[in-house]
Amino acid sequence: MSKFNVASLLKRKDAPAPVIDQDRNTILFVCTGNIARSASAELIARHRDINDGWRFDSAGVGAVVGSGVAPDIDRELVHRGINIRGYRAKQMTRALAENAALIVAMDSTHRQWLIREFPQFHRKVVLLKQIQRAYAGGGEGNDALGYLTTLNLLEIPEDSIADPFRLGPQAAKKAVEEVEAGLDILLPWLGTRNAPQA
Secondary structure (H helix, E strand, O other): OOOOOHHHHHHOOOOOOOOOOOOOOEEEEEEOOOOOHHHHHHHHHHHHOOOOOOEEEEEEOOOOOOOOOOHHHHHHHHHOOOOOOOOOOOEOOHHHHHHOOEEEEOOHHHHHHHHHHOHHHHHHEEEHHHHHHHHHHHHOOOOHHHHHHHOOOOOOHHHOOOOOOOOOHHHHHHHHHHHHHHHHHHHHHHOOOOOOOO
């Protein structure tokens, strides 16, 4: 697939209309290996069970396919009472992108990869920390999906959640806390609109 300048695509006023199917009910979290940040987001979101018909899934742009949650991350999640049994990492695919209502990336490299690989879905790709900024900057009171998929937020360095893999318990704790902070905004915001019935 040919490369293009992501920043120029995001700034263009004549960019193609979003390819959003309002019947989708899956929020897809994406990171590198799908064993730390995105795995945490999926498992925490499922654990919180906002019970509005939303489904939560995750994948990696370079997944450690079939692996469970990374050791330091699993301890953080278990400490929070989250069941990690049966979790297995999977590779990001076009089918996952197509079937997601929103694709939530953990850092800017994931977002750029997703936009490069699946340009037709660029409007539904957002960073978790961008969601926090969007909500604080006027998103409250608006439909989360509608607002996030039409907003044209530029990335800032603080929007990325650092990869904690093999960096020890403190890095794992920080990453999980940052994921939780993002979900503290996203999940209630999604709860203002029931998911479409599958």
